[in-house]
Amino acid sequence: MMRILVVDDDVKLCEVLKRGLEENAYAVDCVHDGDSGVNYAETDSYDLIILDIMLPGKDGLSICQELRSKKIGTPIIMLTARDTVEDRVRGLDTGADDYLIKPFAFTELLARMRALLRRDSPSKSPELAAGELVINTNTREVYWKKSLIHLTTKEYTILEYLMRNQGAVVTRTMIESHAWDYDLDSISNLVDVYIRRIRQKIDPEQGKQIIRTVRGAGYKLAVQ
CATH class of the missing domain: 3.40.50.2300 (Response regulator)
Structure with missing residues (x-):
């Protein structure tokens, strides 16, 4: 994002x-x-x-x-x-x-x-990929195992941010500062709520999660 x-x-x-x-x-x-x-x-x-x-x-x-x-x-x-x-x-x-x-x-x-x-991007391609998860940043289309996944604007914003920081731990504060503006009041556990929604859409059966919780820190998007 x-x-x-x-x-x-x-x-x-x-x-x-x-x-x-x-x-x-x-x-x-x-x-x-x-x-x-x-x-x-x-x-x-x-x-x-x-x-x-x-x-x-x-x-x-x-x-x-x-x-x-x-x-x-x-x-x-x-x-x-x-x-x-x-x-x-x-x-x-x-x-x-x-x-x-x-x-x-x-x-x-x-x-x-x-x-x-x-x-200014290391890659000129509009696509971001992590295993079988692919995002086209021009069209904002998200594919999981080649199937189109429908995300809300905020869900897409958070997922793209995680994709751009693939493999790194992203704290809740980092997600908050990139997905919401300064006028937002207390957002409590909104980040966790949105992450849960994204997981449910990407992998409804909750198999091997591509978005992993890093206890006490935040989240990491990783293929392995």
């Missing part, structure tokens, strides 16, 4: 992007000014940043320059209403990876995000 930071002072646009991205199994944090954008980008780990140029406080160009000077290489897509070649060149020269002019189609944003995330 990928974690996205959106920095834009247009609150309504942020709400639309957040809802749309979460429906596509991304975890999203939104902030509305430049200083908060820098703080979030420096203190948390994001897979991609969507950054508006015109912001209260630090503008997007300054933020991008600052992050790159601090060796933060998170892919950045800049959003702006400026459509001149010079403006696009300035954005790319400060360290942005892509440039999208407002207004834009949400499907185009998703396509550009996927392209950047693939570029």
Whole structure:
């Protein structure tokens, strides 16, 4: 599961992007000014940043320059209403990876995000595999023993995160921080509930579990 930071002072646009991205199994944090954008980008780990140029406080160009000077290489897509070649060149020269002019189609944003995330991935393939469990991250289809498994958005988000960390122990806190945003109140045992649901869908007969409980730590997705 990928974690996205959106920095834009247009609150309504942020709400639309957040809802749309979460429906596509991304975890999203939104902030509305430049200083908060820098703080979030420096203190948390994001897979991609969507950054508006015109912001209260630090503008997007300054933020991008600052992050790159601090060796933060998170892919950045800049959003702006400026459509001149010079403006696009300035954005790319400060360290942005892509440039999208407002207004834009949400499907185009998703396509550009996927392209950047693939570029930074060790594998260019959209498929993640663990034994007979296969995920297509483009279509969000999940197959177990070649049969299509239907997961909810949250179930898919958690399973993809486990797949991307295959073989490693993933704590409940790590899952929480990637699958839910900062506005979530106490989530108690929700992680355990979702893991149980995923297990039931992948292996209804509860045979050899591919998602293993690591007592006192969390979970590990392992084939053997």
